Ligand code: SF4
């Protein structure tokens with residue numbers, strides 16, 4: 001299963017190139033991404049991702065919104081996993097205001113973020129299967145994801161845009177019912193992961209389509225600034241939860257799964273294994289859920305953090321999500337910048353797609369698990 | 378040889394996969410047959426916003442809390458003294474802009490809340506006019522819609538019935 005180089009050499013043998021638009025309305029671009037591909041026969045000679053179709057200007061918009069209102073807007077970046085977005089913004093703002101969430105809120109933040117990681121990776125698993133041509137795993141993955149969304153609905157009232165993690169804590173508490181349901185889900189979910197492995201991960205057809213395709217060496221991945229499972233698929237052990245723990249991640253025992261070669265399959269399998277680790281974290285966090293308050297004291301209705309800057313980053317489902325927040329002492333952020341993992345992960349496409357065949361484009365693109373809401377913001 | 382090995386391993390994986398799906402074939406289906414079957418959301422669900430002009434004190438806190446500026450209201454004035462009365466003259470909400478974030482409900486100081494999320498999730502609009510709900514004293518909880526052609530308020534057309542049970546805290 002080698003991808004051949006184009007046979008264009010020698011006088012009179014120059015091949016005509018063809019320009020193909022992939023997207024913006026292509027189901028496999030997972031949103032509105034346009035890929036401009038220049039083809040020589042079946043082989044790509046030039047690729048450029050064209051973004052901006054979903055630009056909503058939230059960074060600018062936040063400069064006119066109060067800090068509590070900003071949390072609502074953060075939900076809209078990576079809508080497949082909105083909890084880490086909430087968290088990253090709140091951590092940055094809390095740094096500015098010099099407050100810390102109480103222990104119970106921190107544990108709940110960890111639980112909800114890890115559940116969100118599972119839900120988000122399940123979307124990836126399902127849709128990547130579809131991209132490659134396996135429809136069944138999608139249905140199973142969405143069944144499990146539905147259970148997580150139900151948990152969220154019972155906890156915070158929304159299924160996608162949670163607005164759950166607030167400045168200084170979290171919005172609502174869990175009760176015994178909810179924790180029982182969550183444990184029940186985890187028990188149900190663990191054997192399902194083995195099913196996915198049978199259905200998809202080790203299916204020879206899937207392996208043939210993804211193993212050895214779109215290989216990114218460790219150094220290239222680091223040079224392009226990849227993060228999250230895309231970087232770890234290449235074998236680089238970088239995880240914000242380990243390197244700069246927040247919300248008490250240092251107290252949980254979990255592994256950071258690594259890929260070997262950095263091919264599409266490694267990136268895929270990294271995510272599958274991450275789900276197992278997330279289950280472990282949620283179980284540990286549920287078992288050691290401390291009591292106490294949900295909200296830190298002293299968060300005003302209209303917070304005015306002292307002038308200054310703060311940077312906070314979290315390991316979101318798709319990578320290292322960072323928020324740089326500048327305050328001038330007013331009620332709204334003076335400037336906010338998002339280090340969006342999807343946006344940075346996307347850039348490498350123009351490099352690694354060259355020399356691949358058209359049929360591999362979808363496999364490579366899908367393996368990056370981009371969400372255009374976060375790319376364009 | 379390699380060819381046959383590939384074929385046999387692929388067919389074996391095929392059978393393994395089918396075995397999993399076959400086992401599910403005899404388990405009860407998890408699909409909900411919408412619209413004949415409908416799920417009732419959880420207590421905290423943030424659905425369609427409702428408003429009650431009878432309890433509202435026209436403080437405007439909800440409008441201030443809203444991140445997308447979709448709430449507008451005006452307080453009544455006393456006919457003789459021309460002073461502001463804590464009652465809403467009109468209250469309007471643009472569901473086309475609403476985030477369903479719940480900040481307005483949290484900001485509302487009255488008990489029970491004057492603006493609150495119902496459990497209703499079946500929101501579909503066929504016109505933009507229908508998205509803007511308006512309330513005046515005596516209007517139903519789901520509000521009414523201003524019809525620019527008839528120059529009169531009418532009941533929203535494209536929206537489906539509001540559920541009987543409302544979570545109103
Ligand atoms: S739910 Fe949020 S967006 Fe909608 S009206 Fe209330 S505050 Fe505004």
Ligand code: SF4
Nearest residue numbers: 433434436437439485
């Ligand atoms: S709905 Fe509540 S917050 Fe809004 S004006 Fe009326 S009383 Fe005030």
